[in-house]
Amino acid sequence: MLPPMNARTWPGIGVGTLIVGIGLWFSILALSTSTVTGLGIGAVALVMASYAMAMFSGADDAPSVGFKAALFGLITGVGMFGMFLGTGNDLFVVAAPIAAVGLSGTYALMPVHPFLRRAIRLASLAIGSAIVWLVFTVDPTVYGLIVPLIPLPAIGLADRVYDRIVDVVAEDPLGESDEAAL
Numbered sequence: 297m298l299p300p301m302n303a304r305t306w307p308g309i310g311v312g313t314l315i316v317g318i319g320l321w322f323s324i325l326a327l328s329t330s331t332v333t334g335l336g337i338g339a340v341a342l343v344m345a346s347y348a349m350a351m352f353s354g355a356d357d358a359p360s361v362g363f364k365a366a367l368f369g370l371i372t373g374v375g376m377f378g379m380f381l382g383t384g385n386d387l388f389v390v391a392a393p394i395a396a397v398g399l400s401g402t403y404a405l406m407p408v409h410p411f412l413r414r415a416i417r418l419a420s421l422a423i424g425s426a427i428v429w430l431v432f433t434v435d436p437t438v439y440g441l442i443v444p445l446i447p448l449p450a451i452g453l454a455d456r457v458y459d460r461i462v463d464v465v466a467e468d469p470l471g472e473s474d475e476a477a478l
Contacts, residue, residue: 305405305455308353309448312404315345316397317444324440335377338393342369342400349404349448361404369400390432390439391425398424398447405451413458420454421447 319341327334346369347362355361373396380388398421402414424446432439 304354305452308349308351308405309401309452311352312345312349312397312401313445313448315348316341316448319344320393320397320444321440339370339373342366342373342396345397346400346404349401350406353404353406355404355406361406365400365402365404368403369396372396372399386432387429390429393443394421394425394428394447397444398451401448401451405448405455412461413455416454416458417451420450420457424450 320338323334323338323341325334326337343366346366347358350358350362350365373392376388376392376395380386380392398417402408402417402421408414428439428443428446431442
């Protein structure tokens with residue numbers, strides 16, 4: 297018997313957070329000397345975490361799922377960096393790690409379907425981005441320490457909320473089965 301879906305995502309979340317955390321912290325350190333090196337380290341960490349999340353969460357075709365998740369995350373990160381260069385708004389750079397890692401995790405952590413699960417995962421990332429922005433405005437150093445630790449656990453909590461919603465909807469409000477009522 298397979299464990300509940302939410303229990304199957306946590307090994308992927310743990311390994312993905314470890315890889316992303318180490319990679320983004322090294323990336324932040326490298327950004328002070330070379331922007332290209334810092335972004336490259338972050339990109340490699342994102343790709344490695346995507347494949348690890350897909351494998352540890354039990355994806356049927358982990359290499360394909362990891363590739364798709366990494367591609368979504370990299371395109372999101374590059375797009376947000378491009379928007380920062382075009383607008384000069386710090387919000388794009390501050391939210392980029394949450395968006396890139398979170399979108400990658402949304403597709404790498406199984407199960408992805410149904411649509412409501414994905415929507416709740418993305419809503420949790422929006423809340424995480426708002427929290428990170430508030431932390432950044434108070435203290436950028438603390439932001440650098442916590443930013444890799446937020447997106448993937450937020451997805452796990454969103455999955456827990458989704459699973460609980462499904463359980464509540466499936467409950468019998470009277471405590472009786474349909475057969476006993478007949």
